[in-house]
Amino acid sequence: MIASGDYSGWTQVGYIRWYDHVTVQFAQHHYAAQGDEYPTKYGTMQLVDGTVYGYGERWDPSTGYELDRINGSDFWKTAFDPFAKWSTPFVAQFDGEARYLQSDVPGNSASPTHYTDIQGQRFSDNTFVSMPCGYLVKGNDGSSKRTDGESWHDVLAGSCPDFEIYTDTAG
Amino acid sequence: MGARPRRYYALIAVVALLVCASAAAAEAHASSQQLPEGLGRSTRVAARAHAAPTRVLKQILTLRRQLRAQSAVAPVSYPDMGISYQETPGASLAGAPPQAASAQAALANFREQGVPASVLGSLVASQSPTVELAEVTDQTPQTSNVTAGVPYLAWVVTYADVPAVSYGPSAAPAGATEHFVGIMAVSTGTWTEFFSANP
Numbered sequence: 572m573i574a575s576g577d578y579s580g581w582t583q584v585g586y587i588r589w590y591d592h593v594t595v596q597f598a599q600h601h602y603a604a605q606g607d608e609y610p611t612k613y614g615t616m617q618l619v620d621g622t623v624y625g626y627g628e629r630w631d632p633s634t635g636y637e638l639d640r641i642n643g644s645d646f647w648k649t650a651f652d653p654f655a656k657w658s659t660p661f662v663a664q665f666d667g668e669a670r671y672l673q674s675d676v677p678g679n680s681a682s683p684t685h686y687t688d689i690q691g692q693r694f695s696d697n698t699f700v701s702m703p704c705g706y707l708v709k710g711n712d713g714s715s716k717r718t719d720g721e722s723w724h725d726v727l728a729g730s731c732p733d734f735e736i737y738t739d740t741a742g
Numbered sequence: 743m744g745a746r747p748r749r750y751y752a753l754i755a756v757v758a759l760l761v762c763a764s765a766a767a768a769e770a771h772a773s774s775q776q777l778p779e780g781l782g783r784s785t786r787v788a789a790r791a792h793a794a795p796t797r798v799l800k801q802i803l804t805l806r807r808q809l810r811a812q813s814a815v816a817p818v819s820y821p822d823m824g825i826s827y828q829e830t831p832g833a834s835l836a837g838a839p840p841q842a843a844s845a846q847a848a849l850a851n852f853r854e855q856g857v858p859a860s861v862l863g864s865l866v867a868s869q870s871p872t873v874e875l876a877e878v879t880d881q882t883p884q885t886s887n888v889t890a891g892v893p894y895l896a897w898v899v900t901y902a903d904v905p906a907v908s909y910g911p912s913a914a915p916a917g918a919t920e921h922f923v924g925i926m927a928v929s930t931g932t933w934t935e936f937f938s939a940n941p
Contacts, residue, residue, distance in 0.1 A: 578911035587909070593856030599909050600822065607918030609908045610822035610939040613857045615884065615932070647882050650822050 572664040573628040573637065575657030579603040582649055583664075584639035585626050586618055594618045598639040598647045602656035612639075612647045627690070630654075632697055663691050665707070678737035680724070689732045704731035818898075820923070820939045824881030827925075829874045833895055839931035845873040848897035852924050857936045861922055862901060874898045878925055878934075885934050887927060896934065899924040907938065 572583035580602035588594040596614035618624075627640045635652030638645050653661070665686055678684035689702040709725060716722050717738075726735045819826040835843055841851040852858055853866050862869075877893040888894060906918035925935040 572910065574911060581910040583910060589856075589860035592860040595857055597909075601908070601910060607906055607915055608822070608920060608940050609906050609910075609914055610820075610920075611907065611909070611937060612823065612884075613861070613936040613938075615857070615934060615936055617856060645882060646884060648824070650824070 573630075573653070574662045574664065575602070575653070576660050576662060577658045578662070580653070580657045582628055582637045582639065582653065584628060584641060584646055586624070587613070594620075596624070596641060596646065600637075600647075600649050600651075602651060602653070604656065614646075625688075627699075628692075629699075630692060630697065660694075663702075663706075665689060678735075680726075680737050680739045683724075683726055683735040683737035685733070685735045687733050702732045707732055707734075818876075818941050820921075820937070820941050822939050823935075823937050825878065825925075825935065825937070827874070827876040827878040827896070827898055828893075829876045830895070831875055833875055833877075833928075835875075835928060838928045842897060842926055842928045842931040845875070845897065848926050849873050849899060851926070851931075852899045852933075855924070855933060855936075858922070858924055861907070861936075861938065862904060865901060865904060869901050869903065871899050871901045874900070875928075880925075880935065883934060885932070887930055887932065888934050894934075895928040897926040897928065899926070904938065 572581050572585075574581035582598070582600045584598040585596070586594055587597045595617060597611060599609055599611040601609050625640075625642050629638045629640050630636075630653065631638055631648075634648075635654070637649040637653050639647040689707075690699045691702050691706075692698070693700050712725050713722050721738050721740050723736055723738050726737070817826055817828045841847050849871065852871075858866050874897070876896060876898050878896040878898065879891060879893045880888055881890055883890055901922040903919050904922040906914040906920045908914040920938045920940050922938050923935070924933055926932065927934050
């Protein structure tokens, strides 16, 4: 996810899982002037457990649109230029989004979800560069419980910037 | 002077049309180019004068039908999704697989899909969606069966009153609603798009 500096808008791409239903890819866009609308695109194919995908948001300087990328291809794109609709500096977040307690953070203690090759698009020249250590901060590792009593956990704390997360009551 | 009688007859014809021709009657009249037999001279003159404007009237009525048809099936656009469609109720379903052979079959298949079941929950059965046969244009298709910007025949299933869902930093306001739409390609019977947005 890449979000407005005041969190009033965002674009995100990744996968979404509903308990006892399906896991599919998805993306969502929003900016404050849209009001109550949260355009969301869902994948039509169910994902297979254990498959690795690359997800990323990329701003296209030639059009001004934000591209939702999956495995290097455009899954969707915004109909607006985030630099015209959001406030800067933008905030990068990575799927799992543990700040939002009701999000179904993927993985469990036996099989956490592993995030690698974390990059960001540099403002000055739009080049993607590896995320430096210290840029990513934890939201609430093990401290805040969801309504179901579970919390999220980072089990690769020393591997910056990679991390592994899962949701469980342990820890 | 020579042109005056033609203008006169034309005027008579226009007045006659305005006074007596309902749309249906005028259409029926316009379909015949033969003058009726056994009519008196005055009637034949009026009928002959009538014949030329009816061609114009026929064109006008045809145009009016086309305009009415277009207004009845105005294009629908979801700008945020890069998707638009034009309803085409009479399009051929020849060769369509069973799940795409009718609106009922498409809706039944839609209700079996995991994404609609997850997003809509109980609404998938309790709410009455619209199911339209349409030419769909998708600027960012997610399947290789669809080419960006090239229209294809599809079933469009729309649930029009679905609570908006935010997966981001701020929650959707209570009472906010969006459309939830599923699009099935008629040629393959596969779902090409599921999305939430407002037109």
